[in-house]
Amino acid sequence: MALRQIKHYQKDDVLRKKSKIVEKIDERTKILIDDMIETMYHADGVGLAAPQVGILKRVIVVDIGEGVHVLINPEITIEAGEATDYEGCLSVPGVKGQVTRPAEITVEGLNRDGKKIRMKASGLLARAICHEIDHLEGILFVDKTIPEDIDN
Ligand code: CO
Numbered sequence: 001m002a003l004r005q006i007k008h009y010q011k012d013d014v015l016r017k018k019s020k021i022v023e024k025i026d027e028r029t030k031i032l033i034d035d036m037i038e039t040m041y042h043a044d045g046v047g048l049a050a051p052q053v054g055i056l057k058r059v060i061v062v063d064i065g066e067g068v069h070v071l072i073n074p075e076i077t078i079e080a081g082e083a084t085d086y087e088g089c090l091s092v093p094g095v096k097g098q099v100t101r102p103a104e105i106t107v108e109g110l111n112r113d114g115k116k117i118r119m120k121a122s123g124l125l126a127r128a129i130c131h132e133i134d135h136l137e138g139i140l141f142v143d144k145t146i147p148e149d150i151d152n
Contacts, residue, residue, distance in 0.1 A: 001031075001038045004053035009091045009140055012054070019049075019056045019136040022072050025114045029059070033070055033112050036061045045090045047128040049135030052091050060132035064124045071109040071117070074133055078106035083123075087131060087141045088150065097145030101130045 009015050022029060032055055040048040040061055047062040062069045081103030088096045104122040107129055111117050121129055131141055 001034045003042055004035050004039045006039065006043060006048075006052055006090050007054055008093070009089075009142070014051055014054050014056065015091055015135070015140065016138040017051065017056055018138050019051055019058045022057050022059060022110075025072060025110065025112070029057070029072070030112060032057070033059060033061065033072075037063075037068055037070075040090075043090050046124070047132045048090065049132040051135050051138070058136050060129070060136070062125065062128045062132060064128055066125075069119070069125075069129075070112045071107065071129070071132075072111070072114075074107050074109035074129070074136075076102075076105050076107050076130070076133065077118075078104075080104040083127070085124075085127065087127065087145070089131070089141055091135075092140060092142055092147075094150055095142065095147045096150050097141060097147045099127075099131075099141050099144045101127050105129060107133075 050057045050059040079102035083103040084100045
């Protein structure tokens with residue numbers, strides 16, 4: 001596994017492009033997934049989408065502290081309620097902002113082995129999945145909020 005460089009939203013327009021469906025989960029895809037997981041943990045993030053490491057493929061990884069979820073070609077099939085909370089993004093360092101997201105979602109996709117998965121998520125997990133899926137459309141959380149500086 002290897003760390004990948006996380007793209008910065010003001011320096012790389014790859015973050016504004018739409019990612020492509022993964023047609024085949026080959027060795028390259030698996031290496032990408034493993035590298036994304038390592039990169040996310042190294043950066044102390046709760047999620048990462050492939051375009052954040054410069055790859056326009058529909059792959060996200062999320063871990064809010066209860067184990068990693070890998071989702072390939074993720075689709076939100078059910079949304080319920082609304083919740084507003086602060087978010088940040090590894091590609092938008094130093095900034096936080098309140099974003100309204102669905103309170104609960106059902107998401108479908110494939111796991112690292114190409115097996116179909118369907119999972120329900122709420123709270124931070126739902127928020128993180130929605131945030132990462134937005135990345136696959138070239139959408140950043142700062143598009144949906146009034147950005148505030150993170151004071152350190
Ligand atoms: Co992000």
